[in-house]
Amino acid sequence: MRVSTVTDESTEEPAQSNVERVYDLVRDLAIRFELRPGERVNEVALARQLQVSRTPLREALNRLTADGFLDCRTGKGFFRRNLEVKEIFDLYEFRQKIEIAGSELAAERADPTKVQELRDFLEISRRDDPERTVEDLVALDEQFHEMLAALSGNGEIVETLRRINARIRFVRWVAMENDRRSHTQCEHVAILDAVASGRPAEARQILQHHIDARLEQITEAIRNSYAQIYMNGTRAEAQ
Known part of the structure; x- marks a missing residue:
């Protein structure tokens, strides 16, 4: 049986779109300070709140860290960045x-x-x-x-x-x-x-x-x- 090697773009695009959606939602929480400065992000609770899996949430959190909204502390997780x-x-x-x-x-x-x-x-x-x-x-x-x-x-x-x-x-x-x-x-x-x-x-x-x-x-x-x-x-x- 021949196995197709063609990437299914229709599955990739929704996945990326989901990451964008989660990114926007979490960023809005940070901007509105529903995530308090210095507060640890509870990934399990947040995934449940947004009704998403941990994978797109983790990607979104990494992007938010790169954009300066969050800090990532080794062994401790993600935290809302303090405003100094x-x-x-x-x-x-x-x-x-x-x-x-x-x-x-x-x-x-x-x-x-x-x-x-x-x-x-x-x-x-x-x-x-x-x-x-x-x-x-x-x-x-x-x-x-x-x-x-x-x-x-x-x-x-x-x-x-x-x-x-x-x-x-x-x-x-x-x-x-x-x-x-x-x-x-x-x-x-x-x-x-x-x-x-x-x-x-x-x-x-x-x-x-x-x-x-x-x-x-x-x-x-x-x-x-x-x-x-x-x-x-x-x-x-x-x-």
Whole structure:
């Protein structure tokens, strides 16, 4: 009897789709702080709650660890990552220095063709789209800042910024839902205008304010989230 060696894509796709679904569900639990910071993830209970097997759940948890929502501790399992304000401040301060350096170089070196590509990207990204998720908004914001850094012509600046973005991505979800997107987009346009016109001092000033404001917003969101977490926890224990 001949044994077929053709992979059944119809079974692979649903499996991958299931991992994506579980990833989204657990990520939402983390964002809404239904998983408290520092809390251990009970995989058995979570699999039962989501009505999934352990395999897609484990894949989703590994992805969430890579994205910074969870920590994986050897021999202990997965934990909701703590939100350390000092760590976030340090990363944003570093991001600010890197982006300012990139913008100053970009004001000297920017290729007009690349500047126009970034303008086109901004024009598309600032359009209202009810289908966009918080994930989409974070990705668009990261893409703008990385494209801006790329105008510097310095690949190390771009790569460093990408690494910083990967480390702060998990916490940006906390604040993005309350983001004043139209104001953010106007600042993006102003930053690009300053760079394109060869005005590094102006680009520096706008970027500094832009990132400072974002840090304040995120810090406040984290504090509010912690207050909400423990207020809800106290109520639940009292019932």
